[in-house]
Amino acid sequence: MKNWKELYDAKKMTSDEAVQLIKSGDKVVFQHDVGEPEELVRAMVRNAKNYKNVEISHMFSLGPGDYCKEEYKENFHPNMWFVSGQTRKAVNTWGDYTSFFFHELPELMRQEIIKVDVVLINVSKPDKLGYVSTGVSGDYTVQAIKSAKTVIAQVNEHVPFTYGDVVFPLMEYADAIVEYDEPLPTIPASKIGPVEEEIGKYCASLIEDGATLQLGIGSIPDAVCAQLKNKKHLGLHSEMLGDGAMQLYYEGVIDNTEKAFDKDVMVANFVMGTQELYEFCDHNHAVKVMPVDYVNDPTIIMNCSKMIAINGALGCDLYGQVASDAMPGLQFSGVGGQVDFIRGAAMARDGKGKGIIAMPSMTVKKDGTKISKITATLAEGQPVTDSRNDTEFVVTEYGIANLWGLSNADRARALIDIAHPDFRPQLKEDMERMFHQKY
Numbered sequence: 001m002k003n004w005k006e007l008y009d010a011k012k013m014t015s016d017e018a019v020q021l022i023k024s025g026d027k028v029v030f031q032h033d034v035g036e037p038e039e040l041v042r043a044m045v046r047n048a049k050n051y052k053n054v055e056i057s058h059m060f061s062l063g064p065g066d067y068c069k070e071e072y073k074e075n076f077h078p079n080m081w082f083v084s085g086q087t088r089k090a091v092n093t094w095g096d097y098t099s100f101f102f103h104e105l106p107e108l109m110r111q112e113i114i115k116v117d118v119v120l121i122n123v124s125k126p127d128k129l130g131y132v133s134t135g136v137s138g139d140y141t142v143q144a145i146k147s148a149k150t151v152i153a154q155v156n157e158h159v160p161f162t163y164g165d166v167v168f169p170l171m172e173y174a175d176a177i178v179e180y181d182e183p184l185p186t187i188p189a190s191k192i193g194p195v196e197e198e199i200g201k202y203c204a205s206l207i208e209d210g211a212t213l214q215l216g217i218g219s220i221p222d223a224v225c226a227q228l229k230n231k232k233h234l235g236l237h238s239e240m241l242g243d244g245a246m247q248l249y250y251e252g253v254i255d256n257t258e259k260a261f262d263k264d265v266m267v268a269n270f271v272m273g274t275q276e277l278y279e280f281c282d283h284n285h286a287v288k289v290m291p292v293d294y295v296n297d298p299t300i301i302m303n304c305s306k307m308i309a310i311n312g313a314l315g316c317d318l319y320g321q322v323a324s325d326a327m328p329g330l331q332f333s334g335v336g337g338q339v340d341f342i343r344g345a346a347m348a349r350d351g352k353g354k355g356i357i358a359m360p361s362m363t364v365k366k367d368g369t370k371i372s373k374i375t376a377t378l379a380e381g382q383p384v385t386d387s388r389n390d391t392e393f394v395v396t397e398y399g400i401a402n403l404w405g406l407s408n409a410d411r412a413r414a415l416i417d418i419a420h421p422d423f424r425p426q427l428k429e430d431m432e433r434m435f436h437q438k439y
Contacts, residue, residue, distance in 0.1 A: 004130030007171045015043035018152045018176040024051050026117040029144045030058035033270050034187075035137040037122035037154035038063050039180040044120075048075040055079050057098070057114075059140070059334065061087065062185040068095070081105065081140075082334030091331050102239070102337040103296035106143035119148040122184075124159040126170055134166040135159040136184065136271040136278065139292040142166060145173050152176045158183045160282035162271070164289040186274050189243060190219035192226065195360050198397035200227045203310055206354055206393065206400065207231060210258040211306035214238040214341045215245060217272060220358050224310060228253055235259040237304050239296060239337040241268035241287065243277050249286070260305045260350075262288065269295040269337075296337040301344025307353040309341035313385070315359075315373045318412035318431055320388040320403045322357055328381035335385055342390050354393055357386070361396040361420035372423035374415050376430035394418065409435040 022028060022044060030036050036058070044051075045066045055077045056067055065086030067076040078095035080087050091097050100108060108114040121141065123132040132155070134141050142165050145151055153174045158181060161167075170177070192200070200223030207213070207228065212235040215221040225244030228234065235256040236245050245266065248254040256264050269292045271281055281287045294300060301307055313324045314332065325333045345353035362372050374396075378384065394401045394415060401414035412431040416424055416439065428439040 004126075004169070004171045008126070008130070008177060011174060011177045012179065013176055015039050015154075015178045015180060016047060018178050019043045019047050020050070021150050021152060021176055022051065022054060022118050025053055027055045027057065027115045028118045028120065029116050029148070030056070030061070031119070031121045031134060031141045032058060032137040032139045033060050034062055034184045034272050035122045035134060035141065035159070035270070036061055036063045037120045037156070038182060040120045040152055040154050040178060041067070045072070048072050051075045053077055057081060059336070060084055070094070080334070082336055083331050088332070097331045099335055101335065101340055103293050103298070103340045105140040106291055106293040109140065109143045109147040112147075116144050116148040118150045118152065119144040120152050120154070121145060122154045122156055122159055123170065124161040125155060125157050127161070130169050130171055131167055132170045133159070133161045133163075135162050135281070136289070137269070138164055138166045138289040138295070139269040142291040143293075150175050153178070155179045157181045160278045162281050162287055162289045163285060165291050165294070166289045183275070184278055187217060187272055188274070190222045192219050192223045195397045196220055196223040199358050199360070199395055200224045202395045202400050203356055203358055204228055206356060207234075207308050208306055208352070209233055211235070211308050212237050212259055212304040213245070213254075214307070214309040215242065216240055216311060217242050218312065220312060221310060224358070233258045235305065236266040236268065237262065237295065237301070237307070238268050239270070239292075239341065241266060241271045241277075241281070243273040246273070246277050246280050256286075258305055260303055267295060292337070296340040298340055298344035298347060301341055302347035302353070303349055304353075305350060307345045307348050308356065309345040309354070310356045310358055311338045311342065313357050313359045313373070315375060315378065316357065316391070316394055316415065317375050317377045318415055318427070318434065319377070319408060320391040320394070320411050320415070321378055321384045322386035322391055323378050323382050324385040326383045328379050339386060339390065342386055342392075346390065346392055355390070356393040356395055357391060358395040361398055361418065362423070370422065372420055372427070374419040374423070374427065376427065376434065409437045413439060
């Protein structure tokens with residue numbers, strides 16, 4: 001863009017000046033995940049007295065979430081698309097939650113069903129032509145920039161310059177520019193215990209050479225990656241790019257050479273992990289960060305080679321219904337892209353896709369009470385994330401249940417076989433009562 005530097009300088013201001021562009025009643029969207037522009041958010045909270053009923057929306061966040069404190073109840077109204085620890089109390093008391101399939105979010109913005117008055121973004125330093133990158137997130141961020149009436153950009157040297165649809169000419173969109181350098185939040189490597197290690201082994205046994213992977217964050221995805229050292233020519237088409245995939249790339253396991261499209265490139269809609277991961281992604285043509293309506297579109301996923309989607313769950317019942325995001329009366333996290341990938345893998349055109357729900361067989365409460373994650377039915381009032389028709393493979397440390405094409409009774413038998421042994425006797429009784437057949 002001609003004279004972009006002059007425009008850039010003209011729009012530079014402090015963070016406190018920039019957030020004056022936010023007005024009472026506005027719908028404010030934050031860039032996703034580790035891309036949240038924390039200085040702009042801090043400035044917004046510092047100036048809370050200037051606002052009434054500003055609606056705040058975003059998905060996962062690693063920021064402090066001060067706008068969710070009850071003292072700001074009259075100033076900010078959280079209406080989240082995914083719930084994190086710091087936003088959970090507000091969402092489940094005086095705030096709100098909006099549910100959708102992740103891949104639908106950009107279209108909801110385009111149609112203004114979800115309105116974006118102001119978007120706060122965190123971008124790399126501009127290149128010589130004035131182009132910047134949103135770096136660690138494409139997801140809904142790309143469309144939010146296009147849809148917003150007002151774009152406030154934090155220009156931050158710690159944001160990696162990644163390629164894909166996240167690169168754009170800053171001065172065509174930005175209304176205010178705040179230069180503020182601060183490191184992105186990092187996620188340390190997960191601890192892999194014996195339970196996660198067994199789950200990782202079972203999941204790895206379902207992954208063929210040349211498969212395309214979708215992996216999340218946490219001990220189970222990391223445990224899966226640890227078991228893939230001997231695989232060949234894996235590819236990545238994933239909602240998230242994390243350290244596990246980076247290590248497999250360094251080891252030559254992920255080389256993306258047998259992908260049906262986006263060959264030789266790891267594709268994700270956001271990046272989250274260690275500082276090493278962010279440095280790996282910077283100016284790396286082997287990484288492409290794309291919007292969620294591309295990455296998570298089931299009709300795109302279904303065309304990936306041997307697509308493997310691995311996701312977690314809060315619990316699963318004997319029908320195969322999976323609850324991953326909420327408990328009765330409590331929004332715990334969010335649907336995110338789980339159903340997008342489970343369905344896309346199940347629809348695989350090559351007939352080799354696999355949707356996997358991987359979870360420990362039980363959980364232990366703070367008081368020491370053991371709870372089976374496989375139950376006769378989900379709790380009354382608990383929302384279903386994956387319908388029984390969506391659930392194909394369920395993996396625990398005790399094995400693999402392949403539910404595809406099974407009757408209700410056979411589904412129950414397969415799930416009981418991978419439940420924790422302490423709970424199997426009761427589950428067998430439940431199964432016989434529910435389906436009128438012997439175990």
